[in-house]
Amino acid sequence: MSISVTVYRGDPAVDSRGFRQCLGQFSTGVTIIATEHDGRRAGVTANSFSSLSLDPPLILWSISRTSRAFPIFSEATHFAVSILAEDQIPVSQRFASKEEDKFASIDWCPGQNGAPVIKGSAGRLECTRHSVLDGGDHLLIIGRVTHFEREERKGLIFSQGRYSIGLDHPVLRSETSSAGAPLTAGEASLGSLVFKAHLKSSRSFDADRAALGFSIGQARILYVLSEHPSLPFEELVSLSNFPSQTIEDGLTDLTATGGVKRNADGTFCLTDKGRELRATIRERSLSRETEMLRHIAPEELATAKRVLERFITQADTAR
Numbered sequence: 001m002s003i004s005v006t007v008y009r010g011d012p013a014v015d016s017r018g019f020r021q022c023l024g025q026f027s028t029g030v031t032i033i034a035t036e037h038d039g040r041r042a043g044v045t046a047n048s049f050s051s052l053s054l055d056p057p058l059i060l061w062s063i064s065r066t067s068r069a070f071p072i073f074s075e076a077t078h079f080a081v082s083i084l085a086e087d088q089i090p091v092s093q094r095f096a097s098k099e100e101d102k103f104a105s106i107d108w109c110p111g112q113n114g115a116p117v118i119k120g121s122a123g124r125l126e127c128t129r130h131s132v133l134d135g136g137d138h139l140l141i142i143g144r145v146t147h148f149e150r151e152e153r154k155g156l157i158f159s160q161g162r163y164s165i166g167l168d169h170p171v172l173r174s175e176t177s178s179a180g181a182p183l184t185a186g187e188a189s190l191g192s193l194v195f196k197a198h199l200k201s202s203r204s205f206d207a208d209r210a211a212l213g214f215s216i217g218q219a220r221i222l223y224v225l226s227e228h229p230s231l232p233f234e235e236l237v238s239l240s241n242f243p244s245q246t247i248e249d250g251l252t253d254l255t256a257t258g259g260v261k262r263n264a265d266g267t268f269c270l271t272d273k274g275r276e277l278r279a280t281i282r283e284r285s286l287s288r289e290t291e292m293l294r295h296i297a298p299e300e301l302a303t304a305k306r307v308l309e310r311f312i313t314q315a316d317t318a319r
């Protein structure tokens, strides 16, 4: 049985951030939608993408009317959707930024219809424009897919305002021995044990963080700024690995509570209070970890850490 402890309610007309956070409970993939129209190239990060119809093959997405790319997409007769793979957070960050040339330093090429596609993405769909519909502050664009490509890669996930990766749920993935009995820890794969351990520890720490009154974005800002004396917004976004909206929300809250201040040159830094807040979070997370590991002997812990470090290095070199 699951018990929900906190319920946030609101009217979207007066609480647009709360509304956005509620929508963020719906996990999506992350795409780059790009076009080249009348010699002008444009691309945006979009998670409004969705499949629509198999016959005819249609997809949809929506573009904000405030996007600099809006005038181009509202006229473009074709575009390409690149479904980002789980190692492509930097690509997502770049196409969600206000960079002048988002395509510089990105590995892309023109697709069959000329629209840019992102190399190494998990999937690519080239489309002609089928129709457009008014969608409030967005324009809904429906595309007819003329060509698709899929790579054997897993897609990046976006959920609750942060990037995530998809792993089989441990409940569904109950590994069993050849006799059909559940696997003991000694028989289970290391990957599945690491996943279960991560899930359980991060869930308990998420609750601690929320109880301390911090959003995930605030906690990440405090961490990143504790490692750097001051940072401009774009760099803070890039180092946090969170989308700019999550960081913007976190900065608004932390500035209001006096934990972060904006310097005259526009950069952000921690105040004394911010350093205290960061210390509180760190202390809580360390004591939670110590409490969880209290029955494990120090030499066993040291071995576990060494094994995991080697596992990570080898997984990196095996790619």
Ligand SMILES: Cc1cc2nc3c(=O)[nH]c(=O)nc-3n(C[C@H](O)[C@H](O)[C@H](O)COP(=O)(O)O)c2cc1C
Binding pocket: 030, 043, 044, 045, 046, 047, 048, 049, 061, 062, 063, 064, 065, 066, 067, 068, 069, 070, 092, 095, 096, 097, 098, 158, 243, 244
């Ligand atoms: C994960 C994620 C999903 C996004 N989804 C959309 C979307 O579906 N439609 C949209 O117009 N903007 C979306 N954005 C915002 C745009 O990517 C971003 O605001 C925009 O590209 C900024 O630059 P521009 O003015 O050059 O378009 C998303 C951003 C992120 C980080």
